[in-house]
Amino acid sequence: MNLFVLLKTVPDTVEELSVAADGKSLDAEWLRFKLGDADEHALEQALLLKEKHGGKVTVVAMDAPELDEALFMAYAKGADRVAKLTGELAGVQSLASARLFAAFLKQQGDPLPADTLVLVRSQAIDDLEGEIGPFLADLLGVPYIGVVTGVVPEGAGVKVTKEFAGGLRGEFSLPMPAVLGIQSAEKPPRYVPIAKVRAAMKSSTLETVDVTPEAPARVEVEKLYKPEAAGRAEMIEGSPEEVADRLVELLANQSLI
Amino acid sequence: MANGILILAEHLKGEVADITYEMLGAGRALADELKAPLHVAVIGPGAGAVTKGLGLADAVFTVDTPGAEVPAASTVAAVLQGLLAQKQDALVMVGWTNLAMGVGSVLSARADLPFVNFGKALRVEGGAVTVTSQLFGGKILSDVRLADGRGIIGVSAGAFPADAGRSDKAPTVEAVAVAVEAPPIQFVRFLEPEAGDVDITKQNVLVAVGRGIQTQDNISLAEELAEALGGAVCGSRPVVDQGWMPMSRQVGKSGMTVKPRLYLALGISGAPEHVEGMQNSQTIVAVNTDANAPIFDVARYGVCQDVLDLVPVLTEKIKARKG
Numbered sequence: 001m002n003l004f005v006l007l008k009t010v011p012d013t014v015e016e017l018s019v020a021a022d023g024k025s026l027d028a029e030w031l032r033f034k035l036g037d038a039d040e041h042a043l044e045q046a047l048l049l050k051e052k053h054g055g056k057v058t059v060v061a062m063d064a065p066e067l068d069e070a071l072f073m074a075y076a077k078g079a080d081r082v083a084k085l086t087g088e089l090a091g092v093q094s095l096a097s098a099r100l101f102a103a104f105l106k107q108q109g110d111p112l113p114a115d116t117l118v119l120v121r122s123q124a125i126d127d128l129e130g131e132i133g134p135f136l137a138d139l140l141g142v143p144y145i146g147v148v149t150g151v152v153p154e155g156a157g158v159k160v161t162k163e164f165a166g167g168l169r170g171e172f173s174l175p176m177p178a179v180l181g182i183q184s185a186e187k188p189p190r191y192v193p194i195a196k197v198r199a200a201m202k203s204s205t206l207e208t209v210d211v212t213p214e215a216p217a218r219v220e221v222e223k224l225y226k227p228e229a230a231g232r233a234e235m236i237e238g239s240p241e242e243v244a245d246r247l248v249e250l251l252a253n254q255s256l257i
Numbered sequence: 258m259a260n261g262i263l264i265l266a267e268h269l270k271g272e273v274a275d276i277t278y279e280m281l282g283a284g285r286a287l288a289d290e291l292k293a294p295l296h297v298a299v300i301g302p303g304a305g306a307v308t309k310g311l312g313l314a315d316a317v318f319t320v321d322t323p324g325a326e327v328p329a330a331s332t333v334a335a336v337l338q339g340l341l342a343q344k345q346d347a348l349v350m351v352g353w354t355n356l357a358m359g360v361g362s363v364l365s366a367r368a369d370l371p372f373v374n375f376g377k378a379l380r381v382e383g384g385a386v387t388v389t390s391q392l393f394g395g396k397i398l399s400d401v402r403l404a405d406g407r408g409i410i411g412v413s414a415g416a417f418p419a420d421a422g423r424s425d426k427a428p429t430v431e432a433v434a435v436a437v438e439a440p441p442i443q444f445v446r447f448l449e450p451e452a453g454d455v456d457i458t459k460q461n462v463l464v465a466v467g468r469g470i471q472t473q474d475n476i477s478l479a480e481e482l483a484e485a486l487g488g489a490v491c492g493s494r495p496v497v498d499q500g501w502m503p504m505s506r507q508v509g510k511s512g513m514t515v516k517p518r519l520y521l522a523l524g525i526s527g528a529p530e531h532v533e534g535m536q537n538s539q540t541i542v543a544v545n546t547d548a549n550a551p552i553f554d555v556a557r558y559g560v561c562q563d564v565l566d567l568v569p570v571l572t573e574k575i576k577a578r579k580g
């Protein structure tokens with residue numbers, strides 16, 4: 001199979017996030033970046049498909065902070081080729097990104113080879129549109145389906161599992177080439193020791209492709225801000241002993257114990 | 258001038274989903290303020306039969322689509338685009354749900370409309386709608402103003418009360434024909450939820466663990482606490498994705514919606530996709546080492562501590578109290 005994975009690093013939300021002086025973006029100084037969960041799963045799903053059905057995994061990403069380590073990690077995990085799109089990419093939204101990725105993909109074959117699957121994460125946390133997959137599929141003229149948690153090749157296409165709500169899922173079949181928004185891979189993402197990532201840094205190179213984004217931003221943020229403190233929980237302070245005592249009291253008052 | 262509001266009804270297996278009513282309540286308020294008509298689109302095979310409770314709309318358009326039960330996002334987007342042109346609507350509301358995922362962005366690309374997803378609050382300011390969205394796992398909010406009145410809003414489940422949007426008044430229903438190409442994606446069948454050993458939607462007390470629990474072994478700490486409280490354990494998506502718990506125990510957008518008397522969230526950040534499944538719990542207690550975690554925005558009580566330090570102590574004290 002001809003497998004492509006689009007990767008992106010996003011701010012790690014376990015860290016403190018603060019709004020920059022312009023009131024419209026995050027203060028970059030303190031941000032730490034990592035691959036999103038679903039990106040990890042998209043890569044894992046591609047690697048699983050390659051292991052089961054053969055083929056090649058190409059990872060593509062737009063240049064961004066702390067990206068290279070994630071890309072070498074992809075090599076260490078088994079990606080065959082890693083390409084980085086470089087250029088003036090700050091503030092590029094989903095549709096504009098999709099155009100860049102679509103152009104890259106078309107360079108790999110136009111039309112795309114019939115056994116091509118493009119795996120992207122189903123949603124992002126850092127972008128108001130939040131979805132690049134549907135844009136990309138539309139630009140490539142191929143089908144898209146998101147919230148995918150299982151992929152099995154079937155004839156000239158694939159059979160996929162998509163999540164709905166409440167544990168209900170649906171099975172869909174679609175022809176290839178296709179773009180899939182991966183939510184979770186069939187197995188938890190594999191772990192690679194950092195030594196293997198370092199080895200990949202020495203033995204492999206990241207291919208770079210210069211790009212020029214177009215498509216103006218269509219959504220303009222008026223302001224970014226943190227949720228109000230007013231609605232926040234009443235915080236219980238003290239040692240674990242003291243906190244536990246207080247919680248037991250509160251729960252008992254509400255007849256919960 | 259086109260100024261109507263068009264809501265995409267969400268339905269599965271012939272039932273209208275709550276998100277539809279949530280959008281209807283919010284959409285009615287917007288429509289009244291903007292003096293605009295409020296329309297609902299029911300799209301899919303047999304759409305004409307799925308109009309229950311939609312009486313708040315000024316008109317309901319049903320559009321039958323070819324193919325099996327669940328139409329592809331691109332098909333739904335194509336129908337909405339057709340309706341926009343026919344019905345003079347300017348603003349579209351779609352659920353930010355697994356089912357509707359992809360509809361907003363495809364429509365936005367094809368109809369060249371701005372798409373603002375993850376919408377949690379809506380207000381009219383100077384004749385235009387401002388959307389407040391949750392970004393970065395709920396840690397940051399953003400305001401976007403749809404200045405020229407056109408656009409697509411993705412609405413979070415649970416952002417608005419469903420009861421405010423449900424009406425038994427019989428709506429005006431019009432079957433509309435919109436020609437769409439046969440979709441390349443075929444719905445094959447539903448995969449019903451696997452029945453778990455415990456139905457977490459029926460528990461009075463839930464002890465929920467998130468990635469902050471760190472290892473599979475540590476889950477036993479939560480299990481002991483749940484046992485002491487007479488409840489069950491459940492988890493966030495990463496815990497289930499790791500295979501530490503079955504999917505039947507997942508709370509949130511893809512998982513279950515629960516409303517226990519007590520929901521203890523241990524090491525859960527409070528991402529919107531988790532919160533929509535537990536926000537209506539009676540009492541929420543959250544334990545998280547990050548004082549800024551969004552879970553503290555929905556919790557009644559919060560503890561900023563390591564779960565591994567607190568939980569064993571709490572379990573012992575509860576056991577002692579119960580005697």
Ligand SMILES: Cc1cc2nc3c(=O)[nH]c(=O)nc-3n(C[C@H](O)[C@H](O)[C@H](O)COP(=O)(O)OP(=O)(O)OC[C@H]3O[C@@H](n4cnc5c(N)ncnc54)[C@H](O)[C@@H]3O)c2cc1C
Nearest residue numbers: 467468469493494509510511512524525526546547563564
């Ligand atoms: C389409 C879609 C559907 C989704 N469906 C669901 C769903 O059904 N359910 C769901 O839960 N998520 C769902 N998600 C995922 C969701 O976006 C979040 O990624 C997820 O809820 C995060 O889980 P978490 O809080 O356990 O992990 P994290 O966000 O990583 O949070 C872990 C938290 O633990 C805290 N912590 C770390 N160590 C400790 C410690 N020792 N003691 C105390 N606290 C600690 C950290 O401060 C952090 O706040 C979905 C996402 C998408 C896009």
Ligand SMILES: Nc1ncnc2c1ncn2[C@@H]1O[C@H](COP(=O)(O)O)[C@@H](O)[C@H]1O
Nearest residue numbers: 006007008061062120121124130131132
């Ligand atoms: N700026 C970007 N650089 C690299 N990959 C991206 C970028 N934007 C989106 N993607 C990828 O496209 C998919 C969906 O991203 P998003 O649009 O952010 O939901 C993910 O797999 C991302 O990794």
